Amino acid sequence: MKSRVASLAAFAAAAVVSGWSSQALAARCGNGPGGFEAWKPLFATEARAKGIGGAGISALEQTHYASATIAADRSLHSFKLSLDAFMVKRGSAAIVSRGRAMKQRNAALFASIEQRYGVPPGPLIAIWGMETGFGSQRGNQNMLSSIATLAYDCRRPEYFTDQLYAALKLIDRGTLSASQRGSMHGEIGQTQFLPKTMLEYGVGNLETASGALSSTANFLKAHGWRTGAGYQPGQPNFAAIQEWNAATVYEQAIAIMGRQIDGGE
Structure with a gap:
């Protein structure tokens, strides 16, 4: 050889x-x-x-x-589910419940991120929970x-x-x-950045919550996030969420969970 x-x-x-x-x-x-x-x-x-x-x-x-x-x-089947089935499979209720507690526990961090990037806690926490269970499942490949x-x-x-x-x-x-x-596709850190995204938008150690969440907010801001605008489907900031992940059910789930974590219905 x-x-x-x-x-x-x-x-x-x-x-x-x-x-x-x-x-x-x-x-x-x-x-x-x-x-x-x-x-x-x-x-x-x-x-x-x-x-x-x-x-x-x-x-x-x-x-x-x-x-x-x-x-x-070759086995990315969950993205083909209905929105309701996808959210059940991904444990959205548990993400929202724990996410609300994480928001309170890390209030100073989220306030600092929102002040700098204009991104509220909800969608960041939803991504954090969806991607790695709040840092607990980062992959071993x-x-x-x-x-x-x-x-x-x-x-x-x-x-x-x-x-x-x-x-x-x-x-x-x-x-x-x-x-x-x-993870399986080479994503790293608590919100699962691929290397090119890390190279372009990483602003800290992605293995830490503060680095990963700040980098995620930086990504969203760079993709058009507007401070104070809504992020549900049809609202200005939903387009930034769509840049994070191309799967429609994923995008919608992040918007819904984010709203619930931020205090909406």
């Missing part, structure tokens, strides 16, 4: 030198583990050309094909292997290629490590 990897790396490097087209170098996607080890050195060559340093390349070389991630990616596998997989390679480049940049900076644990 080592000689094969070395040969592929040498081929890719030679292609750069000889001026071959980028299409000749492009790392090919696959639909199973068979080609993953051969794909890594090709992707590494492209990553070096984009400025990824030694730490990021070394981390990429250590990744493995994450079969559990692929299985999870190798973040980089999950994202590298999805970048290699033919289902959504462009989207996860961007995520992989972002993860490698964060590793180069020392913000993330090659051993970082996350």
Whole structure:
């Protein structure tokens, strides 16, 4: 295997030198583990050309094909449920009940976040509860292997290629490590940021409540959140919630739970 990897790396490097087209170098996607080890050195060559340093390349070389991630990616059935069924499955009543207590317990933190970003506690707490059960379920997968596998997989390679480049940049900076644990798709922290989102909107340690919630508020503000405007469907700030997650039932659930946590019916 080592000689094969070395040969592929040498081929890719030679292609750069000889001026071959980028299409000749492009790392090919696959639909199973068979080609993953051969794909890594090709992707590494492209990553070096984009400025990824030694730490990021070394981390990429250590990744493995994450079969559990692929299985999870093919099984996202809950987003196809009705809104009522989705909210029951995700435990919305428990999220609202505990969320109200979390709002009181962390009143100073939420007041500070709202003052800075204009986002009230409700939707932030709803996202926090929905994503990780208020930080209790952050995943135990190798973040980089999950994202590298999805970048290699033919289902959504462009989207996860961007995520992989972002993860490698964060590793180069020392913000993330090659051993970082996350959820099935590589999300990390208490509100589950993907690396590109972390790179663009992270404002603290995402493993802490304050860092994760502040970063989430920063994301929403950057996507058009207007201080004091409503966030239910049809209201101005609902569009920002839609940018957080593309699933309609998820968006609606966050709006409903957020309203209930903030004191609405």
